[in-house]
Amino acid sequence: MTKKRRSLKQKYYSKDHWNMKPDPKEAIRTYLQHVSSSPYQTVRNRIILERLMPARLDNMKVLDFGCGMGYFSIEMAKRGAYVEGVDLSPYAIEAAKVFAEDWHVGHRCSFTCI
Numbered sequence: 001m002t003k004k005r006r007s008l009k010q011k012y013y014s015k016d017h018w019n020m021k022p023d024p025k026e027a028i029r030t031y032l033q034h035v036s037s038s039p040y041q042t043v044r045n046r047i048i049l050e051r052l053m054p055a056r057l058d059n060m061k062v063l064d065f066g067c068g069m070g071y072f073s074i075e076m077a078k079r080g081a082y083v084e085g086v087d088l089s090p091y092a093i094e095a096a097k098v099f100a101e102d103w104h105v106g107h108r109c110s111f112t113c114i
Contacts, residue, residue, distance in 0.1 A: 024091075031095075054079070062076050062083045063084050077108035083109045085110070088113070
């Protein structure tokens with residue numbers, strides 16, 4: 001008998017997760033709390049930021065497709081890139097805009113809901 005695997009969406013998110021309308025500041029706080037408390041997220045992000053992403057992205061243009069709340073978009077902007085982030089969720093895009101302004105890289109980031 002094989003065990004049926006649940007998709008990532010089923011495993012981690014409630015049925016109405018993508019339709020929620022959270023306050024952007026609260027969404028960012030919850031996301032950062034989740035990332036910092038999850039060993040998997042911590043290791044994954046460290047590998048991406050320290051080993052895969054160049055330390056300097058001066059004046060590069062980057063497309064972050066499926067940017068969510070813009071975590072990696074903002075990291076790339078902090079390294080000097082101009083980033084266009086796109087996502088399906090208008091609420092994630094709104095949070096990404098607030099998040100970018102909080103990190104003072106709003107002038108290097110543009111977020112669009114598709």
